[in-house]
Amino acid sequence: MGKKYSMRRRIWQAVIEIIIGTCLLILLLLGLTFFLRQIGQISGSETIRLSLDSDNLTISDIERDMKHYPYDYIIFDNDTSKILGGHYVKSDVPSFVASKQSSHNITEGEITYTYSSNKHFSVVLRQNSMPEFTNHTLRSISYNQFTYLFFFLGEIILIIFSVYHLIREFSKNFQAVQKIALKMGEITTFPEQEESKIIEFDQVLNNLYSKSKELAFLIEAERHEKHDLSFQVAALSHDVKTPLTVLKGNIELLEMTEVNEQQADFIESMKNSLTVFDKYFNTMISYTKLLNDENDYKARISLEDFLIDLSVELEELSTTYQVDYQLVKKTDLTTFYGNTLALSRALINIFVNACQYAKEGEKIVSLSIYDDEKYLYFEIWNNGHPFSEQAKKNAGKLFFTEDTGRSGKHYGIGLSFAQGVALKHQGNLILSNPQKGGAEVILKIKK
Structure with a gap:
């Protein structure tokens, strides 16, 4: 270049x-x-005077001489004042005649009519002090x-x-900047790194190409780390579930034997612990699957159908947790874009969390749906303890749990999973304490 x-x-x-x-x-x-x-297509600004000193001049002689000048003129007969020849337009004839009759030059604005004569003829020249076209058709244009x-x-x-x-x-x-910006972070080889003759643009392009390669490398490294994490969690779950399955079988064998009341309590406690372990590992597997989920998050979803299917599960959960559940729809939106399965799982996780921490004795949980120009909001509220500032900052982090006002019934995965789903939908998870009391979690996604 x-x-x-x-x-x-x-x-x-x-x-x-x-x-x-x-x-x-x-x-x-x-x-x-x-x-x-x-x-000779335009006239000059200088003024000339035609000399008719010889009485032997003929009309032909005058006309031949006038061909050398780009001016209009009229030749008059001195005896009859008739027009004998010339080059002129009819609209200027009165001015020519006035100059002839006065036997003097006359001026009309920028135009001078110059009078010359001899014994037989008089010649009046029309001369403009400003340049003008000699062609009568073009003369209307200055x-x-x-x-x-x-x-x-x-x-x-x-x-x-x-x-x-x-x-x-x-x-x-x-x-060129837009081209690389739209492919920022993609693992792609540009056939030719575009350059610019303008120094500022060239610096921006070089920086973008460099950052794109770095970002692509980091994204690929993160993708490998997620795959490794998924594999490790799956392997760990398999390794742990195998002895748990054996233990579960042994517990079932023990239940077939005659046991006293205390032993029966121990067996029931072990069964509950196994259930907790099983649920924990299933949750971990679900979370790692989300990290590596390459499914389409832009599928067109009917909001009404989605809420009908979701409500079936939420109503069952509300019955299980003995919660007064309310669904409030505040939008006329009919469709949106997203991943049905991931959204359902995320909202169920938030709903379960809300049910667990609703006010004991009179548990109330509501799901409100509303939207604005850009986003769709799923707001889940309960009448339990409000979130602490620490919880609002860290609830979306993996394994975070809050001790104050919380019973330790979960593993800090549910809201982290919901946060991951929100990010996949170009949104966010928002925790807040409304003025009416209680706590609310808002899952915001792009429509």
């Missing part, structure tokens, strides 16, 4: 192009005027106006041409 230059220099180059073009345009106008003058219009149009074309090339060059550079 050739020599590079700054953006300021490129703009000044465009300005200089316009200035040089303007000078050339002025020279072109002067040259055009000189050329038209030479071929030559000065013609030059102004020519200059104005030429200047506009010149500016448009120069600015167009400037904008085109800038646009090409912006398109």
Whole structure:
């Protein structure tokens, strides 16, 4: 690529192009005027006086001499005042006649009618102090106006041409920036790393290419880490579930034997512990699957159908936890985009959490759905203890649990899973304490 230059220099180059073009345009106008003058298409501004000193001049002699001048004229007979010849337009005849009758030059504005005569003829010349077209059809257009219009149009074309090339060059550079920005972080090989003649754009492009490669490397490394985590969790779950399955079988064998009341309590406690372990590992597997989920998160979903299916599960959970459950729909939205399975699991996790920490004795949990121009909101509220500041900051983190006001019934995975789902939907998880009391969790997703 050739020599590079700054953006300021490129703009000044465009300005200089316009200035040089303007000078050339002025020279072109002067040259055009000189050329038209030479071929007799426009009259000059100087005043001439035709000499008719000889009485032997004929009309042909006068007409032959007048061909050398770009002026209108009329030849009058001195005896009869009739027009014997000339080159003129009818609208100017009264002025020619007035000059003939007065035998003097007369001036009308910028036009002078010059009178000359001998014994037989009188000649009146029409001369304009301003250049004008000698062609009677074109004379309706002032030559000065013609030059102004020519200059104005030429200047506009010149500016448009120069600015167009400037904008085109800038646009090409912006398109190069857009091209790499849209593929930022993608593992792709660009056939040719685009360069720019403008230093500022070239620096931006080089930086974007470098950052894109770094980001692509980090994303790929994170993807491998997630796959490794998923594999490790799956392997760990398998390794742990195997002895748990054996233990579960042994407990079932013990139940078949005669045991006393205390032993029966021990067996029941072990069964509950096994259930907790099983639920814990299933939750961990679900979370790691979400990390590696490559499914489509832009499927078109019917909001009504989604809420009908979701409500079936939420009503069952509300019965299990003995909760007064309410569904409030505050939107006219019919469809949105997302992943049905992931959203359902996330909302169920939040709902279970809300049920567990609702106010004992009169548990109330509500699910409200509303939207704005960009996002769809699922708000789950309970009438339990409000969130602490620590919980609002860290509840979305894996394995975070809060001791104050919480019974330790969960493992710190549910809200972390919901946060992951929200991020996959280009949204967020929001924890807040409304003025009406209680606590609420809002799952915000892009529509």
